[in-house]
Amino acid sequence: MSENQEVVELFADICRDTFDMPRLLELAERDDVPTAGQVKVFVDAGVLGLAVPEDLGGVGLGVNELTEIAMHAGENLLPWHLFAAIFGGVPAIAAAGDDVDDVIGGDVSVALAVRVGDRPSKPELLTWRTSTEPGRVVVIDGPETVDAAAGVEPLPGDTLRVGLEPGQGMLTIGAPAVPSTSAAVPEAAARRIVRIWRLALCAQAWGCANALLERSVAYAKEREQFGAPIATFQAVAHTLADMHVGVAAGLSALGRVSRLIDDGDAAVDRELASLESWLLTRSRRVCEQAVQVHGGTGFTWEQDSRGNWACTCSTAASW
Amino acid sequence: MVTTVLRPTLRFDDADEDVRARLRRFIDDHDPGRPSADFPERVAQLRQWQAALCAAGFIGMSWPESDGGQGRGLSAEAVLCEELGRTTMPELINRIALYTVAPMIQQWGTPEQRSRLLPGMLDASEIWCQGFSEPSAGSDLAGIRTRARRDGDDWVINGQKVWTSRALWSKWCALLVRTDGEPGSHKGLTLVALDMGTPGVTVRPLYQMLHEAHFSEVFFDDVRVPHANVIGEPGQGWRVAMSTMGFERGLFVLERQIGLRRRLAVLAEQVGERPDAHVKLGELAAMLEVLRAHTYRTLAEQDLGILEPGSTSVDKLLLTECYQAVCGEAFDLNSQPDRLFMDEIAHDLIEARSVSIYSGSTEIQRNVIGSQILGLPRRAK
Ligand SMILES: Cc1cc2nc3c(=O)[nH]c(=O)nc-3n(C[C@H](O)[C@H](O)[C@H](O)COP(=O)(O)OP(=O)(O)OC[C@H]3O[C@@H](n4cnc5c(N)ncnc54)[C@H](O)[C@@H]3O)c2cc1C
Numbered sequence: 001m002s003e004n005q006e007v008v009e010l011f012a013d014i015c016r017d018t019f020d021m022p023r024l025l026e027l028a029e030r031d032d033v034p035t036a037g038q039v040k041v042f043v044d045a046g047v048l049g050l051a052v053p054e055d056l057g058g059v060g061l062g063v064n065e066l067t068e069i070a071m072h073a074g075e076n077l078l079p080w081h082l083f084a085a086i087f088g089g090v091p092a093i094a095a096a097g098d099d100v101d102d103v104i105g106g107d108v109s110v111a112l113a114v115r116v117g118d119r120p121s122k123p124e125l126l127t128w129r130t131s132t133e134p135g136r137v138v139v140i141d142g143p144e145t146v147d148a149a150a151g152v153e154p155l156p157g158d159t160l161r162v163g164l165e166p167g168q169g170m171l172t173i174g175a176p177a178v179p180s181t182s183a184a185v186p187e188a189a190a191r192r193i194v195r196i197w198r199l200a201l202c203a204q205a206w207g208c209a210n211a212l213l214e215r216s217v218a219y220a221k222e223r224e225q226f227g228a229p230i231a232t233f234q235a236v237a238h239t240l241a242d243m244h245v246g247v248a249a250g251l252s253a254l255g256r257v258s259r260l261i262d263d264g265d266a267a268v269d270r271e272l273a274s275l276e277s278w279l280l281t282r283s284r285r286v287c288e289q290a291v292q293v294h295g296g297t298g299f300t301w302e303q304d305s306r307g308n309w310a311c312t313c314s315t316a317a318s319w
Numbered sequence: 320m321v322t323t324v325l326r327p328t329l330r331f332d333d334a335d336e337d338v339r340a341r342l343r344r345f346i347d348d349h350d351p352g353r354p355s356a357d358f359p360e361r362v363a364q365l366r367q368w369q370a371a372l373c374a375a376g377f378i379g380m381s382w383p384e385s386d387g388g389q390g391r392g393l394s395a396e397a398v399l400c401e402e403l404g405r406t407t408m409p410e411l412i413n414r415i416a417l418y419t420v421a422p423m424i425q426q427w428g429t430p431e432q433r434s435r436l437l438p439g440m441l442d443a444s445e446i447w448c449q450g451f452s453e454p455s456a457g458s459d460l461a462g463i464r465t466r467a468r469r470d471g472d473d474w475v476i477n478g479q480k481v482w483t484s485r486a487l488w489s490k491w492c493a494l495l496v497r498t499d500g501e502p503g504s505h506k507g508l509t510l511v512a513l514d515m516g517t518p519g520v521t522v523r524p525l526y527q528m529l530h531e532a533h534f535s536e537v538f539f540d541d542v543r544v545p546h547a548n549v550i551g552e553p554g555q556g557w558r559v560a561m562s563t564m565g566f567e568r569g570l571f572v573l574e575r576q577i578g579l580r581r582r583l584a585v586l587a588e589q590v591g592e593r594p595d596a597h598v599k600l601g602e603l604a605a606m607l608e609v610l611r612a613h614t615y616r617t618l619a620e621q622d623l624g625i626l627e628p629g630s631t632s633v634d635k636l637l638l639t640e641c642y643q644a645v646c647g648e649a650f651d652l653n654s655q656p657d658r659l660f661m662d663e664i665a666h667d668l669i670e671a672r673s674v675s676i677y678s679g680s681t682e683i684q685r686n687v688i689g690s691q692i693l694g695l696p697r698r699a700k
C-alpha cells in the first residue's frame with residue numbers, strides 16, 4: 001500500500017471511530033455540530049490539510065485519493081462542516097497565500113465564497129478567517145443575490161448563495177457577508193479547488209449510497225419472512241441488483257472524472273456536470289430503495305438510513 | 320461487491336492517438352457514403368467497408384500478432400469504435416465474430432482452429448453468427464435439445480435454433496449443442512464451429528417486430544461436423560459459451576453508446592431550441608457520459624485481466640436504460656397526434672425493446688448480479 005493509500009485508510013478509521021452510529025444520532029438529535037473533542041481528533045491527525053499541497057504546508061493528496069477520502073466521508077456520514085473544511089475552506093485559504101498552520105491546527109476557521117457565475121471553468125473564490133468556533137467553515141456557492149451589510153463589501157456583479165452548516169449534513173441559506181479583508185484565490189488554483197469540491201460532493205453522495213447498499217444486502221440475507229431470507233424473493237433481489245448498477249456505474253464515473261481532473265483535461269467540466277446530474281439523482285434513488293428493502297426497520301430513527309438519504313438529497317439540492 | 324477504491328479507466332496513449340489520426344485521414348479519403356436501403360446491397364457494402372478498413376490495418380488491432388493482429392490494447396479498438404461512429408457506416412458487419420467469437424477461439428481454440436477460423440473474420444470474407452437459443456432454451460440455456468452424436472471423426476447434429484441473428488449471410492456459426500445428458504443440465508453441452516454451407520442446414524428468415532429479417536430459425540438434419548471443429552473439449556460448452564458473454568460487453572456496449580450519442584445529437588438539432596427539451600436532453604447526455612465512463616472501466620479491467628465474473632451485467636443493464644430512454648424521449652419529443660407511420664424515430668423506439676431481451680434479458684442480468692456479485696442466497700427448490 002502506498003503512503004497516500006495509508007492516509008486514506010487512516011482517515012476511514014478515524015471517521016468510523018469518532019462518529020459511530022450512536023454519536024451521529026446524538027449529534028443529529030441536537031442538530032448540532034461535532035464537539036471540540038471530536039474536531040480535535042481530525043485536527044490532530046492532520047486531516048484538515050489533506051487537500052492542501054505539500055509546498056503550502058499540507059498533506060498534498062492527489063485527486064484520486066481525495067475522491068476516495070470523500071467516498072469514505074459519505075459512507076461514514078462525516079459531519080458537513082469537517083467535509084467543507086477539508087475540501088473547500090482550508091485548501092482555498094492556503095491557495096490565497098495565507099499561512100495555514102493555525103488553520104490546519106484548528107485554531108481559527110475559514111470562510112469561503114465561491115462565485116461560479118455562468119462560467120464554471122472560471123470560478124472566483126474569496127476566502128477569509130472568521131471568529132466562529134475553531135474548525136468551522138462557511139461555504140458560499142451557487143446563484144443567489146447578495147445584500148450589502150454593515151462592514152461588509154458585497155461582491156459585485158454575479159450572485160451568490162450562502163450555505164451555513166448548523167448540524168448534520170443539512171445546508172441552510174443564510175445572509176452572505178464577505179468582509180473587505182477577504183483574499184482572492186488565484187485563477188488556476190480556484191478552478192482546481194472548485195472542481196475537486198464538486199467531485200468530492202459526488203463522491204460523498206456515492207459513499208452514502210454504497211454504505212446503504214452494503215447494509216441492505218446484509219439485511220436482506222438475514223431478515224426472514226415466509227420462512228426464507230427476503231433476499232431469496234426476486235423482487236427484493238432485483239431491487240438490490242438495480243441499486244448495485246447505480247453504485248457500480250457511479251464508481252466508474254468517479255474514477256474517470258478524477259483522472260481527467262488530475263490530467264488537467266479541459267473537457268472535464270462537461271463530464272463533471274454529467275456526473276453531478278446523474279450520480280446525485282441516482283444515489284438518492286439507491287437510498288430510497290434501501291429504505292424499502294429494510295421495511296419498517298428502515299423507517300426507524302435508529303437505523304439512520306435517514307442520515308445517508310438526507311445527505312444525498314441535500315447534496316443533490318445544493319447544485 | 321463494490322469497494323471504496325477507485326477503479327481503473329481506459330487511457331489513450333500516443334500510439335492510440337497516432338491510430339486515431341491515421342484513421343481520420345483514412346476515413347476522410349474513403350468515406351463509404353450512405354448505405355443502400357436495399358438489404359442485400361447494404362450487407363455487401365458493409366462487407367466492402369470492413370474489408371477496406373482491414374486492408375488499411377485497422378481491424379483486429381488488439382489481437383496477438385500471431386493471429387494477424389498488432390498486439391495493441393483494447394484502447395486501440397475503442398479508438399476504432401469512436402472514429403467509425405462518425406461515419407455513415409458506424410458498425411462493423413462482422414462484429415459478433417470480432418468482439419465475441421474471436422476472443423473465445425483465442426482462449427479455447429487449438430492453433431489449427433486459430434489459423435483456419437480467425438483470418439476470415441478480419442476482412443469480413445467469413446461472417447459469423449451465434450447459435451445458442453432454441454424454442455425451449457432461451458433464458459435457460461441448459462434446456463438445449465439440439466443433439467450431436469459422435470460418428471467416427473464427425474459429430475452428427477439434429478435439432479433447431481431460433482432468433483439467430485445474421486444466420487442468413489453467415490459462413491460460420493458458433494453452435495451450442497448437447498453431446499451428453501438431458502435437457503435441463505449445463506453438463507453435456509459442447510461448442511462447435513459449424514460451416515453454414517454444410518448439407519442438412521436450413522435457414523428460414525424470421526421477421527422481427529420491425530418487419531426486417533435480421534434473425535432466423537436454423538434447422539439441422541443429420542448435419543456432419545468434423546471433431547476438429549469442437550472448440551474446447553466436448554462437455555465444456557457451457558463454460559466456453561459463457562466466456563463469450565463476458566467478451567461481448569466491452570466493445571459492443573461502447574459501440575452502442577456511440578450510436579446513442581449520434582441519435583442524441585440529431586435529436587438536439589431537431590428539438591434543442593424548445594425549452595421543454597433542454598432538461599431532458601441534458602439528462603440523457605449525462606446518462607451517456609456515465610455509460611461511457613463505465614465502458615472505459617470495463618475495457619480497462621478486461622485489458623488488465625481483472626474483470627470480475629458477472630460484472631458486465633451492469634454494462635448490459637446500463638446500456639438498456641440508456642437505449643430505451645434515448646429512443647423513448649426521441650419519440651415523445653417528436654410526437655404528433657396522428658403518428659401512425661414508421662419513420663426512423665418509430666423504428667428506434669421499437670428496436671429499443673429488443674435490448675432488454677437479447678444477450679440475456681434484464682431479469683437474467685439482475686439474477687446474475689444478485690448471485691455472482693452480491694452473493695444473495697437462492698430460493699430453496
Ligand atoms: C433481436 C434479438 C436478437 C437475438 N439474437 C440471437 C442470436 O444471435 N443468437 C442466439 O442464440 N439468440 C439470440 N436471441 C435470443 C435471445 O438470447 C433470447 O430471446 C433471450 O435469451 C430470452 O429468451 P426467450 O426469448 O426464450 O425468453 P424467456 O426465457 O422465455 O423469457 C421470457 C420472460 O421471462 C423472464 N424470465 C425468464 N427466466 C427468468 C428468471 N429465471 N427470473 C426472472 N425472469 C425470468 C425473461 O426475463 C423474459 O422477460 C436474440 C433475441 C433478440 C430479441
